[in-house]
Structure formats: structure tokens, C-alpha cells
Amino acid sequence: xxxxxxxxxxxxxxxxxxTLCLTLGAxxxxxxxxxxxxxxxxxxxFASGRISARDAIRVIGAGLRGAxxxxxxxxxxxxxxxxxxxxxxxxxxxxxxxxxxxxxxxxPQNPRLP
Numbered sequence: 001x002x003x004x005x006x007x008x009x010x011x012x013x014x015x016x017x018x019t020l021c022l023t024l025g026a027x028x029x030x031x032x033x034x035x036x037x038x039x040x041x042x043x044x045x046f047a048s049g050r051i052s053a054r055d056a057i058r059v060i061g062a063g064l065r066g067a068x069x070x071x072x073x074x075x076x077x078x079x080x081x082x083x084x085x086x087x088x089x090x091x092x093x094x095x096x097x098x099x100x101x102x103x104x105x106x107x108p109q110n111p112r113l114p
Contacts (some may be wrong), residue, residue: 007098008067013060013080019065020091022099027063043100046084056088063095 008021022030027039034055036042052058061076081087086100 004098008064009091009094009098011094012082013064013085013091018064018069019067020060020095020096021066022059022063023066026062026066027099029065030058033058033062046096046100051089051092053085053088056092059092059095060088063091 002010002019002021006021007023008019010017010019012018027042030036031038031042034042034045036045057073057077060079061071061073064071064076081091083090
């Protein structure tokens with residue numbers, strides 16, 4: 001069972017429930033893959049809300065490896081999602097949210113705390 005407090009999520013990929021987690025090693029892998037200088041740059045890359053299929057493969061693969069699964073990006077690309085493309089995007093968004101937290105919009109009713 002996934003522990004969201006540790007940044008873990010569960011997703012159905014390839015016909016079975018799997019745990020994904022972006023550990024420090026998985027985050028370092030993504031920094032290298034995306035040419036990001038640090039975690040802030042990596043978070044900013046995904047904050048735009050745009051994600052390519054290649055990005056999804058890398059993030060999902062890193063999350064699976066972070067949770068202990070031995071799987072390549074090529075094998076990750078072959079995993080089916082019950083909800084097709086929307087399912088992959090949902091997994092990526094959920095995983096990034098569990099890792100980086102949800103950034104809420106700052107309004108007068110929801111001010112940024114110092």
C-alpha cells in the first residue's frame with residue numbers, strides 16, 4: 001500500500017497495481033534527463049502544466065524505479081493505462097503532486113505566508 005506521506009502513489013499500469021515514488025535518486029535521474037540544474041528548476045519545468053509523452057515515460061519510469069521496480073524507460077513506454085493518455089497524465093500529475101506538494105494560487109483570501 002502506498003504511503004503518500006513518503007511521496008508514494010499507486011497506479012494501475014500494465015494491468016496491475018504498482019507503487020511509484022520519486023526518491024532522491026529518481027529526482028536526480030530526472031534532473032539529468034531534463035537538463036535541470038536543481039530541484040527548483042525541475043519543479044518549474046512541470047509547473048507549466050505541459051507534458052509530452054516522452055516526459056510522462058521518464059517521470060513514470062523514474063517513479064517505478066524509485067519504488068524498487070527494475071524497469072527501463074522502453075519497458076515503461078509499453079505499459080498500458082486503462083484510461084489511455086489521460087491515465088498517464090493523471091499518474092504524472094499525482095506523482096509530482098505527492099513529491100512537490102500542491103502549490104495553491106495566492107489571492108487576498110489565500111495569501112502567501114512568509
